[in-house]
Amino acid sequence: MRKMAAAVGSVATLATEPGEDAFRKLFRFYRQSWPGTADLEGVIDFSAAHAARGTGPGAQKVIKSQLNMSSVSEHNAYRAGLQPVSKWQAYGLKGYPYKEVTKWRPRSLLEKLRWVTVGYHYNWDSKKYSADHYTPFPSDLAFLSEQVAAACGFEDFRAEAGILNYYRLDSTLGIHVDRSELDHSKPLLSFSFGQSAIFLLGGLQRDEAPTAMFMHSGDIMIMSGFSRLLNHAVPRVLPNPEGEGLPHCLEAPLPAVLPRDSMIEPCSMEDWQVCASYLKTARVNMTVRQVLATDQNFPLEPIEDKKRDISTEGFCHPDDQNSEVKRARINPDS
Numbered sequence: 001m002r003k004m005a006a007a008v009g010s011v012a013t014l015a016t017e018p019g020e021d022a023f024r025k026l027f028r029f030y031r032q033s034w035p036g037t038a039d040l041e042g043v044i045d046f047s048a049a050h051a052a053r054g055t056g057p058g059a060q061k062v063i064k065s066q067l068n069m070s071s072v073s074e075h076n077a078y079r080a081g082l083q084p085v086s087k088w089q090a091y092g093l094k095g096y097p098y099k100e101v102t103k104w105r106p107r108s109l110l111e112k113l114r115w116v117t118v119g120y121h122y123n124w125d126s127k128k129y130s131a132d133h134y135t136p137f138p139s140d141l142a143f144l145s146e147q148v149a150a151a152c153g154f155e156d157f158r159a160e161a162g163i164l165n166y167y168r169l170d171s172t173l174g175i176h177v178d179r180s181e182l183d184h185s186k187p188l189l190s191f192s193f194g195q196s197a198i199f200l201l202g203g204l205q206r207d208e209a210p211t212a213m214f215m216h217s218g219d220i221m222i223m224s225g226f227s228r229l230l231n232h233a234v235p236r237v238l239p240n241p242e243g244e245g246l247p248h249c250l251e252a253p254l255p256a257v258l259p260r261d262s263m264i265e266p267c268s269m270e271d272w273q274v275c276a277s278y279l280k281t282a283r284v285n286m287t288v289r290q291v292l293a294t295d296q297n298f299p300l301e302p303i304e305d306k307k308r309d310i311s312t313e314g315f316c317h318p319d320d321q322n323s324e325v326k327r328a329r330i331n332p333d334s
């Protein structure tokens, strides 16, 4: 026995064989070992009380874990032939989490929502709009957009298509250019709500270094002229530094008296609760576009072209990388 112990020794003194990786070396070491013959100090023994307090190198990795005691009744533990729940001990290993504690997982349909289209519905496969995929653009959003566009010198802007992107705190929007609209002389309006984001505005080519800017709740960005076709992206949504809460601009109540021809109408308290609670941990961005120039129609497309586009084109909504710009930024609060 003493001879074997001398042969195996400790991992530190064991020579590495040619081409052997760390895993294989340890495998070989323990395959040759025998209690009392080799250095087993490094083997973690969870059953021993010293596991959490031991001095060996492995013991440094052991951490006490919290169990969901309320999920198992004493009765069910008993039925399963287990020790009383109160006696259970759980340990974990540093660097080896047994559950992804920080990873957010969608639970409800609202949490899974990534995008919504209105007006001419953008086709994510073909990257095109078409006459036959249309629902009337919401009149209140159209009115709002047309006022903003007019203030920026685009009195004849028509809100024809909208894309709402829903961002969770871990969502990103890949680098893209919004070029699917047929008239690029009209601005693209971008409204942001909820949590702030970092917005990157690049150049016409991807190799131009972008300018990073915050996009806060209530900001409206206009991409027009040269900026209409610039590369842009959203690499980060930032959680509220003061903890979960609504941005102040969303806390402001509606005026007590609305004009008779008001385009806005109060929503029910119940609906607002759903929106408010969603926006405490999410960002919604709405881009409004004019698709066609005055008197322009969609071109008739050969069937072949349609087929090719669907199989070869990509996507562009949160978390995806692809194609589409902006310039002046207005914050209605300032």
Ligand code: SIN
Binding pocket: 163, 165, 173, 190, 192, 199, 215, 232, 234, 285, 287, 324
């Ligand atoms: C944003 O979320 O601020 C940008 C949305 C877009 O480019 O479509």
